[in-house]
Each structure stands twice: as C-alpha cells, then as structure tokens.
Amino acid sequence: MSILTKIKKCRAKKKSKSVALQIRMISMIDVVFLLLIYFLLTSNFRAKEGYLPISLPEENQQTTTTRMVEPLDVTVTSITDGQCEITLGEGDIIFIDNDFGKLINALKEIVTTHGRNASDPIKLKPAPQSQWHHVVQTYDALWESNMTNIIFSISQ
Numbered sequence: 535m536s537i538l539t540k541i542k543k544c545r546a547k548k549k550s551k552s553v554a555l556q557i558r559m560i561s562m563i564d565v566v567f568l569l570l571i572y573f574l575l576t577s578n579f580r581a582k583e584g585y586l587p588i589s590l591p592e593e594n595q596q597t598t599t600t601r602m603v604e605p606l607d608v609t610v611t612s613i614t615d616g617q618c619e620i621t622l623g624e625g626d627i628i629f630i631d632n633d634f635g636k637l638i639n640a641l642k643e644i645v646t647t648h649g650r651n652a653s654d655p656i657k658l659k660p661a662p663q664s665q666w667h668h669v670v671q672t673y674d675a676l677w678e679s680n681m682t683n684i685i686f687s688i689s690q
Contacts, residue, residue: 605655605685606644610672612665620672623648637675645679652680659687 609621618630620637628640645652656676660669676684 603650603654605657606650607657607659608672608676609659609661610664610669611661612663612668618665618668618672634671634675637672638679641676641679641681645681653683654681655683655685656681657685657687 606623607621611619611621613619613629616632620628620630622628622640622644626640626644628637630636644650658669658673658676673684
C-alpha cells in the first residue's frame with residue numbers, strides 16, 4: 535500500500551467523524567426566528583406616562599359644575615277595590631282608579647314646578663302590599679312622560 539492510499543483512508547475516516555458531530559443549525563435558526571416573531575407580535579408597547587398629550591382649559595373660560603340630582607321617589611301602594619295611591623316626592627299624593635293619564639299629567643306638572651328634567655333619576659318603590667299591575671302601569675306612565683332613568687327599589 536502506498537502512502538497516498540493511507541492518506542485517503544485517513545481523510546475518509548476524519549470526514550465521517552466530523553459529519554456525525556455536526557449540529558443542524560437550520561432547524562434551530564427557524565425556531566429562533568419563529569420565537570422572535572411571536573414575541574414581537576404579542577408584546578405591548580406603551581407610551582411613556584409622563585408624555586401624554588392633554589388640553590387644559592384656559593384661565594378665562596367659565597367652568598360648569600355638575601350637580602348630583604336626588605332621585606324623585608315614586609311610591610306605589612295598592613288600596614282595596616283596585617285603587618292605587620301614588621306618592622310623588624315628599625308629599626304629592628295621587629289616587630288613581632284605572633286612569634293612569636292622571637299620573638302622566640301630575641308628573642309633567644312636577645317636572646315643571648320642581649325644576650326637574652326628564653333625564654333626572656326616578657326611584658320607583660312598590661309598597662309590600664302593592665299589586666304588580668299597578669307597578670307596571672306606573673312604570674308605563676313614567677315612560678310615557680319621557681322619563682327614562684327609572685330605578686326600581688325593593689322594600690323588604
């Protein structure tokens with residue numbers, strides 16, 4: 535055997551050993567780029583808190599103050615023979631047989647005399663002995679009077 539053949543055999547052995555020890559970088563690079571893209575897409579970028587734009591009113595502008603409006607208490611109490619007693623606010627009492635148009639007129643009068651708006655809150659409180667249809671008719675009368683901010687209060 536000549537020296538050349540021995541060298542070729544040695545080189546062939548070295549090549550086979552070096553191929554077996556290689557790490558496959560292509561699949562690892564793919565995984566790294568996929569992770570990089572995932573974290574870039576799912577991260578939340580925030581603006582610095584101290585640098586948010588805001589427009590403040592000038593000194594000479596008048597400021598408007600909002601007042602908290604107490605709700606108008608509407609208490610519904612059923613009386614015998616299908617009659618209903620409705621207490622509006624602190625003392626306006628209306629007796630109704632089956633004509634809730636009387637209530638609509640009284641509500642419109644209270645809105646004008648007490649300086650209330652149709653958007654002011656109304657607390658509808660049925661008494662424990664109230665019949666349900668009286669409460670529903672009172673609610674309907676409130677709604678027909680364009681009062682839409684109605685709160686139900688349950689008495690225990």
